[in-house]
Amino acid sequence: MNSQEQWSSKKRRGKESYYLQNNPAFNLTSETQKTNIKLLKNGSKSKSMSRVKGQLVFLSNTCAFDSLVQALAGAYAYNLSYRTSIDKSKTKDRLMEIAISLTSGVNMTRIKIMRLKLLNEHFSKNVAMTFPGMIQKVLTIPSYYDTECCTKLVKKFANICLNNDVLKDDLSNIQQAIESNFIENPVCDRCKRKPKYKREFSNHIFVEVNPRESLSAETDLGRMLQHNLDKIPLSITLGGKLYQLSAAILFDPPSVLEKDIIGHYSAAIRFNKTWELFDDLRENTFSMSGDTEVTIHSALYTILKK
Numbered sequence: 579m580n581s582q583e584q585w586s587s588k589k590r591r592g593k594e595s596y597y598l599q600n601n602p603a604f605n606l607t608s609e610t611q612k613t614n615i616k617l618l619k620n621g622s623k624s625k626s627m628s629r630v631k632g633q634l635v636f637l638s639n640t641c642a643f644d645s646l647v648q649a650l651a652g653a654y655a656y657n658l659s660y661r662t663s664i665d666k667s668k669t670k671d672r673l674m675e676i677a678i679s680l681t682s683g684v685n686m687t688r689i690k691i692m693r694l695k696l697l698n699e700h701f702s703k704n705v706a707m708t709f710p711g712m713i714q715k716v717l718t719i720p721s722y723y724d725t726e727c728c729t730k731l732v733k734k735f736a737n738i739c740l741n742n743d744v745l746k747d748d749l750s751n752i753q754q755a756i757e758s759n760f761i762e763n764p765v766c767d768r769c770k771r772k773p774k775y776k777r778e779f780s781n782h783i784f785v786e787v788n789p790r791e792s793l794s795a796e797t798d799l800g801r802m803l804q805h806n807l808d809k810i811p812l813s814i815t816l817g818g819k820l821y822q823l824s825a826a827i828l829f830d831p832p833s834v835l836e837k838d839i840i841g842h843y844s845a846a847i848r849f850n851k852t853w854e855l856f857d858d859l860r861e862n863t864f865s866m867s868g869d870t871e872v873t874i875h876s877a878l879y880t881i882l883k884k
């Protein structure tokens with residue numbers, strides 16, 4: 579049975595996945611020890627330029643990258659299953675290397691050089707960009723792959739965007755909204771075999787819960803809804819795999835007055851029912867109450883094996 583078929587049969591089994599959401603057993607493999615995850619400060623905060631391969635490079639607003647790497651660091655630190663899957667993987671992933679470094683004794687100067695080198699490869703001029711744009715570029719392991727039946731063409735998808743017609747601004751509908759994305763099961767045009775794609779979900783899944791960012795800043799400003807962090811479902815199932823909520827990417831919409839185009843991203847890391855805010859424009863991390871109203875851009879779910 580390929581993953582597409584597994585996905586389909588999962589759907590046919592109906593609503594059993596929802597029962598997992600409040601199951602206390604799913605937290606069993608998570609860490610109980612708090613790790614000191616370092617805060618990576620925004621590239622715009624460091625005044626000096628650096629030299630990479632003989633060229634002078636300086637970083638502007640790196641918040642989309644920093645929130646991504648902090649979220650992954652949190653998942654690595656607190657989800658044992660995810661950590662094991664990353665450690666076992668043979669692929670050299672420099673993004674994960676930076677995330678892992680934030681949870682270990684690697685010094686900050688070295689981490690900043692790693693960030694600079696990685697960003698310099700992907701962005702020739704300006705790294706200031708949206709979170710979805712950032713993960714498209716730098717996420718080596720995407721959220722899922724579709725392999726086309728006959729051509730074996732692999733398509734990588736950095737995240738899953740949710741249709742708000744299904745989500746209805748209610749985060750408890752995340753599972754349904756995700757499933758509605760994958761409801762089509764197209765027949766292969768060439769061989770007429772079903773299905774067209776073999777779909778494989780990775781060990782980390784980014785779910786974009788607030789899809790309205792694509793609208794222009796002016797029309798968007800008043801419409802970005804705020805939610806409580808604790809309203810994000812603690813787990814989802816995809817292709818028969820169980821995932822747990824590890825982090826949320828928070829978003830401050832762009833300010834028209836400040837001529838700011840992308841807004842500001844930060845990461846809230848979930849640990850043992852608590853939230854810790856990693857904002858690269860601040861000096862320290864902060865604990866955050868789960869009932870704080872924030873604009874949640876994306877949720878990071880990571881693999882959970884029993």
Ligand SMILES: [Zn+2]
Nearest residue numbers: 727728766769
């Ligand atoms: Zn085919």
